[in-house]
Amino acid sequence: MQRAIAPELSTWPDERPQLLASTCDHCSATAFPVQPLCPRCSREQMTDVALPRTGTLVAWTTQGFLPGAPYLGDETPETFVPFGVGLVQLGDVVRVEGRLTENSPSNLSFGMDVELTMIPLGHDEKGDEVITFAFRPVDSKGASE
Template sequence: MVAAGGTQRVPLREGTFTIPEDGGPPRLCGTRCPSCGATYAGQRVICLGCARRGLEPHALSPSGTVWTFTIVRQQPPGSIMKAPYPIGQVALDDGPIVAAAFIDIAPEDVRIGMPVEMTLVPIRKDDNGNEVVAHAFRRRKEAAR
């Protein structure tokens, strides 16, 4: 995907999420069991539900709700986040619960059950001038998807 200035946006770690060419929302890469339909965050080979070997790639829902959260008040070394900042877990609409950094939400505004959606945040420029991006969650703009 081309960002402002003509540079490419590349994921912090390849295979973590997809950046659709059509401008649609970024989605986390997950896996889905073709037998029982169980859906997982990240790359699994074996289904935890039915033990099927060989799961399919599955682009996870970009929207969900805050499952739980806290506000980190002490600055951890090496983080781009500036304390105090909220973090949490998001229950995606298709099932899995994932660790979440929140952006553009004031710490005191985060609530369990708050609708959120995935977004991308710039981390740095790589050697080729591309913008390295990571995923985070922000307050959902539309009421429902």
């Protein structure tokens, strides 16, 4: 069985999942993940919105060490493989930090197009596969690699 690491973050298991955010009805600020209060004006008038599935990589790095608890990945210090982490501009709406499916610096570039995807992260205490969101590079024709 599969489960989302945080079901409130996206519309997964939809076929084409989207991340969920909040937009303030007063000042139009958008926040990810969903927030009860506006981060700009502190009002409670927030409306949930689905974010664009594609965006632009504006900053990135490589996570070169095994994350600490409560990380749900199956890796051990011996099997850990570094992974990419990026800041993605989703349309003109909001920037989201997330895992990248690509971890080779030579295959990542500032301004590259990326697309939301869902990937396995590890297994929970019941043995269920834990799924999380990530961004994957999109080729110049718009088809995912």
